[in-house]
Amino acid sequence: MSGDSKIGQIGSVARTGALRWVASASAAPMQAPAKLQAAQDSLPTARLTRLAASLADQSPPVDVARVAxxxxxxxxxxxxxxxxxxxSAMLDFHGGGAE
Structure with missing residues (x-):
């Protein structure tokens, strides 16, 4: 088997060696999560939600003359x-066409 000898077969659960800890004991302890932001910070989210809802309610723009x-x-x-x-247009659109 090539590569790291601590890794078992691919797709297997068995391990041939001990696991290593990545972080050392001298690493800084985890900090407490930041306090929740004030309600004012949620205003942009609320505005975006309302905007998304209003856009979803609108029908898409249609060039009626072109359709006719x-x-x-x-x-x-x-x-x-x-x-x-x-x-050719599809390739150009997806970046695969000659430029």
Whole structure:
């Protein structure tokens, strides 16, 4: 087996050696947790929560004219799908296209 001889087989619970403590006894004792912040600190959180709720209630912006143009093009058969253009745009969007 290569590597650290204190590690058992991968996926196994068995250990072939003793465990080591990482922290020494001279390490500083743990400090008590900080006191809770005043209620004023939660104001930004409350505001963000209200903003998120109001945005969730709104419908997404839609370009009605563009949707109407696409619907009519699909209906009359003039809408063309170009896989190479779509693939190129996807690669550019995800950073995989040539720059």
């Amino acid at each position: 143009t696409l619907r009519s093009a699909i209906a009359n058969g003039s809408y063309g799908v170009h896989p190479a253009i779509i693939a």
